[in-house]
């Protein structure tokens with residue numbers, strides 16, 4: 434990732450990709466106290482557009498607030514930086530990674546004297562779990578790692594350190610031959626994937642776990658809104674793993690994963706063991722929306738050239 438052409442927005446300036454480095458004593462590298470976002474830009478008829486830029490920028494600042502991290506730039510600057518990162522890397526579509534992290538002024542737990550730095554990188558990135566996964570669905574395993582307890586780390590913050598838990602879960606699932614992990618909360622109820630929220634469909638209704646120990650996903654919110662507009666009922670509730678086993682359909686949502694059908698959990702086929710009809714309908718609508726083919730949802734798109 435580091436050795437490539439392009440530019441990265443770094444503390445207010447565009448710097449060559451290869452020069453966007455930091456010191457090995459960077460505090461966040463040692464302790465994981467940082468916040469980030471994952472954002473996507475899509476090619477539309479009107480030009481390249483960032484999907485729900487405002488909501489992603491708001492969540493970045495909310496994450497920083499939760500961690501008590503002072504942001505050295507305002508939201509407008511970070512939003513403009515994201516547009517510029519896509520534009521100046523000449524991307525038609527891609528993934529964006531804004532991140533705020535502490536500097537290398539001091540070691541030790543206290544972050545009091547540290548500066549905060551912000552970067553925005555953007556690069557071309559296709560389907561996160563593979564193009565095939567979007568059509569055929571993925572095989573998922575319930576993780577032996579529980580999702581964070583709400584009072585151990587802050588699940589509403591998209592914080593760097595939280596992803597150690599995600600990586601442990603994903604690594605275990607992948608080593609066992611699965612595509613992704615499903616994490617349960619500390620009480621044993623379904624929380625989310627390593628980088629995705631989860632939905633199940635039963636008798637035409639959508640169910641998704643409440644947000645107690647899951648990230649407030651922007652794709653999740655998009656799907657809830659689109660499903661409601663399509664006349665589907667969406668229920669937020671505690672979900673057990675056997676409710677997933679016996680669901681008619683299940684899918685993950687996330688900026689990277691988009692809308693990915695789950696065809697199997699713990700070796701049990703879900704429904705027909707392939708992408709279900711409601712999942713397909715929502716997925717189609719989702720791609721229409723992000724690619725600017727849904728006139729009533731253009732408000733969610735920000736053209737990078739404007």
Ligand code: PMP
Nearest residue numbers: 628629630648650651652687688
């Ligand atoms: N949960 C976790 C743990 C994630 O990392 C992500 C990806 N940001 C999501 C859910 C989905 O969030 P979003 O739809 O906003 O990308």
